[in-house]
Amino acid sequence: MRPDNRQTDELRPISFERDFTTMADGVVLATFGDTKVLCTASVDEDVPRWMKGSGEGWVTAEYSMLPGSTPERVRRETKGTKGRTQEIQRLIGRSLRAVCDMHKLGERQVIVDCDVLQADGGTRTASICGGYLALHDALSRRVQAGMLDEHPLIEACAAISVGIIDGEPRLDLPSLEDANAETDMNVVMTSSGRFVEVQGTAEGVAFSRGELDELLSLAEKGISEIFDMQAALTATPPAARG
Numbered sequence: 001m002r003p004d005n006r007q008t009d010e011l012r013p014i015s016f017e018r019d020f021t022t023m024a025d026g027v028v029l030a031t032f033g034d035t036k037v038l039c040t041a042s043v044d045e046d047v048p049r050w051m052k053g054s055g056e057g058w059v060t061a062e063y064s065m066l067p068g069s070t071p072e073r074v075r076r077e078t079k080g081t082k083g084r085t086q087e088i089q090r091l092i093g094r095s096l097r098a099v100c101d102m103h104k105l106g107e108r109q110v111i112v113d114c115d116v117l118q119a120d121g122g123t124r125t126a127s128i129c130g131g132y133l134a135l136h137d138a139l140s141r142r143v144q145a146g147m148l149d150e151h152p153l154i155e156a157c158a159a160i161s162v163g164i165i166d167g168e169p170r171l172d173l174p175s176l177e178d179a180n181a182e183t184d185m186n187v188v189m190t191s192s193g194r195f196v197e198v199q200g201t202a203e204g205v206a207f208s209r210g211e212l213d214e215l216l217s218l219a220e221k222g223i224s225e226i227f228d229m230q231a232a233l234t235a236t237p238p239a240a241r242g
Contacts, residue, residue: 003176004033011160011172011222016133016233024113026138026238030130033174034120039130041138044109057105057152059135061092061112063127069119088124089114091197095128095157095188096135098196104152110135121174125159125186129226132157137238144240156191156234158226162215164207169214171222183207187219191227 006012012033020029026041047058063085065074077085092114112135114127135153142148161173163181170177178184185200200212207215 002170004174006172008168008170009218009221011225012174014226014229016130016229018133018137018233018238022241024134024138025141025241026134026136028130028133028137028233030126030133032122032126032129032172034118035122035126035174036116036118037123037126037130038113038115038117039127039134040113040115041131041134042111042113043138043142044111047107047109051107055107056102057100057107058102058109059093059096059100059105059112060109061089061096061114061127061131063089063092063114063116063124065116065119065123069116088127091124091186091188091199092127092131095159095196096131099132099153099155099157099190100135101152101154104148104150105139106148110138119175121176121178122161122172125161125188128157128159128188129230133230133233136234140234140238141241144237156227156230157188157196158191158223158230159186159188160219160222160226161186162219162222164211164215169211169218171218183211183215185215185219187216187223189220189223193220 015031017029021027024040025043028039030037067073112131116123163173163184165177182204183202188196
């Protein structure tokens with residue numbers, strides 16, 4: 001029995017709240033159970049110096065755990081980002097770039113900020129799911145305003161955690177399960193069924209090929225359900241900004 005009484009292949013309650021704040025070009029509050037991540041996308045009508053004249057744009061991400069997001073206060077990273085933070089924000093950026101046509105984006109940069117308000121496992125996967133939606137809305141508003149001829153996003157992107165706890169493969173791990181997992185894995189996919197990244201680690205006993213296949217199938221099931229939730233949100237265009 002799981003701590004929250006879910007089935008092994010059941011996602012936590014998930015929601016995506018559009019325009020939770022209204023200053024950035026795209027804003028989504030992603031909630032996975034008790035994990036809450038504020039994802040904002042800001043469009044800069046310029047590109048990094050090394051990309052000038054290329055005719056292509058760039059999508060990057062920043063990630064942070066805010067003070068108060070965990071029972072023990074997380075210190076702000078005022079002296080540069082730490083290794084874990086860098087790893088996660090690079091993963092988010094890679095995932096979002098995988099579904100964006102940089103030629104259609106043109107010479108502009110989009111920065112997706114993922115700020116964890118409350119952490120109970122799966123913060124990086126929630127960031128990818130919410131970050132995609134914030135990016136989608138930011139670029140949709142550029143299309144609405146006539147600043148882009150067509151939408152640069154070519155498909156959706158989503159992610160989820162899976163793991164083996166007490167010998168049992170489980171979907172969407174909260175912190176308690178993640179801390180006790182024999183194997184934990186983060187899977188990122190596109191809506192065409194292709195993999196962007198698979199991060200898997202055996203914390204104790206090594207896992208078999210059969211267990212790997214089972215975890216990937218479990219992740220695919222959960223991500224498919226998340227794609228449906230994302231599609232339900234993006235089916236309605238975001239409100240135009242004045």
